Amino acid sequence: MTEELLKLTNNVISRMMLGEAEEARDVVRGVTQIFGEFNVSDFIWLFKKLDLQGFQKRIEDLFQRFDTLVEKIISKREEIRKNKRVKNGEIRDFLEVLLDCVEDESLEIKINRVHIKALIMDFFTAGTDTTAISTEWALVELLKHPMLLQKAREEINNVVGNTRLVEESDCLNLPYLQAIIKETFRLHPPVPMVTRRCVEDCNIENYVIPNGTLVFVNVWSIGRNPKYWENPLEFRPERFLNNGECDNMDVRGQHFQLLPFGSGRRMCPGVSLAIQEVPALLGTMIQCFDFHVVDHKGKILKGEDGAVIDVSERPGLTAPRAHDLVCVPVERSNCPQLNVLAS
Numbered sequence: 001m002t003e004e005l006l007k008l009t010n011n012v013i014s015r016m017m018l019g020e021a022e023e024a025r026d027v028v029r030g031v032t033q034i035f036g037e038f039n040v041s042d043f044i045w046l047f048k049k050l051d052l053q054g055f056q057k058r059i060e061d062l063f064q065r066f067d068t069l070v071e072k073i074i075s076k077r078e079e080i081r082k083n084k085r086v087k088n089g090e091i092r093d094f095l096e097v098l099l100d101c102v103e104d105e106s107l108e109i110k111i112n113r114v115h116i117k118a119l120i121m122d123f124f125t126a127g128t129d130t131t132a133i134s135t136e137w138a139l140v141e142l143l144k145h146p147m148l149l150q151k152a153r154e155e156i157n158n159v160v161g162n163t164r165l166v167e168e169s170d171c172l173n174l175p176y177l178q179a180i181i182k183e184t185f186r187l188h189p190p191v192p193m194v195t196r197r198c199v200e201d202c203n204i205e206n207y208v209i210p211n212g213t214l215v216f217v218n219v220w221s222i223g224r225n226p227k228y229w230e231n232p233l234e235f236r237p238e239r240f241l242n243n244g245e246c247d248n249m250d251v252r253g254q255h256f257q258l259l260p261f262g263s264g265r266r267m268c269p270g271v272s273l274a275i276q277e278v279p280a281l282l283g284t285m286i287q288c289f290d291f292h293v294v295d296h297k298g299k300i301l302k303g304e305d306g307a308v309i310d311v312s313e314r315p316g317l318t319a320p321r322a323h324d325l326v327c328v329p330v331e332r333s334n335c336p337q338l339n340v341l342a343s
């Protein structure tokens with residue numbers, strides 16, 4: 001499941017940006033992993049110039065692989081643009097818009113090929129792993145709590161029915177599904193730490209934080225703090241519901257006890273996309289499939305056994321599961337796709 005979800009979110013971002021599905025998964029996982037690793041040379045001045053853990057070589061290798069991939073895509077598109085006239089009303093992808101900007105002499109802020117590559121890298125890194133991780137954690141929690149899964153399915157069945165798939169536009173009418181996703185963001189924020197650079201000396205509760213300090217906001221720990229959350233380690237989507245409707249706590253950085261997308265002007269610019277993509281994806285999956293989880297010995301876990309699914313995390317810029325989620329999706333008998341085929 002881990003691999004398939006990453007493939008899917010990679011394809012979504014790739015088709016929006018580049019108009020085609022390009023394989024950047026391995027590079028993206030490599031980048032997010034290296035971001036979170038402890039580099040001795042960053043902390044011990046004497047070792048500053050030594051690359052004791054081989055980071056430099058890994059970074060250069062990732063850079064080369066990504067650069068070759070994007071260079072090939074941009075060159076191919078430039079060739080196509082030479083021979084093509086833009087038609088009115090034509091839907092254009094992100095790369096097309098950026099290449100227009102490179103050619104536009106009148107722009108106040110000029111952008112060049114290096115900027116385009118950086119933006120593509122940024123969006124791949126920030127928008128694929130995060131979305132896949134959120135969906136995977138939500139699915140894991142539902143598999144561990146079959147009653148909640150059942151409730152989510154009933155809601156989908158009542159609101160959407162079984163003649164069509166869940167769509168993004170349905171999500172507003174699926175408060176329980178939304179609560180599941182908020183609860184997943186609380187317990188398993190895909191980006192566990194948000195960083196800020198202190199721009200002036202300040203004093204917080206008698207701690208002096210000098211100008212220039214890099215400050216880490218531990219979003220993961222805030223989401224599990226009993227000061228803000230009742231029984232914080234319990235996965236309970238109901239905490240976000242008020243008389244069956246979504247409460248007013250959102251994930252857009254206004255409620256500081258829940259900051260999966262950060263806050264302020266550097267908060268995640270992909271939030272609007274993510275909060276449509278994750279529920280639509282999770283909703284469709286639980287609408288269409290039952291999942292039989294396979295443990296690390298290859299044994300299929302059923303019923304109560306599902307509760308033992310491992311929930312340890314792997315460190316990095318993002319916080320994915322330490323072990324891939326391996327499960328067998330079994331098509332449900334009243335799956336909308338089957339119904340469409342039968343009619």
Ligand code: HEM
Pocket residue numbers: 013122123126127128130131134189190191194195259260261262263264265266267268269270271273274278
């Ligand atoms: C569930 C999905 C996602 C989560 C949890 C998430 C979370 C975050 C967080 C916590 C930050 C740092 C914010 C801060 O410092 O205050 C961030 C930054 C960013 N995100 Fe997301 N993100 C997600 C999806 C996306 C998507 C789909 C895109 C793009 C299509 C995206 C693009 C970005 C970019 C470009 C930045 C850097 C912004 C900057 O430094 O100014 N993210 N994201």
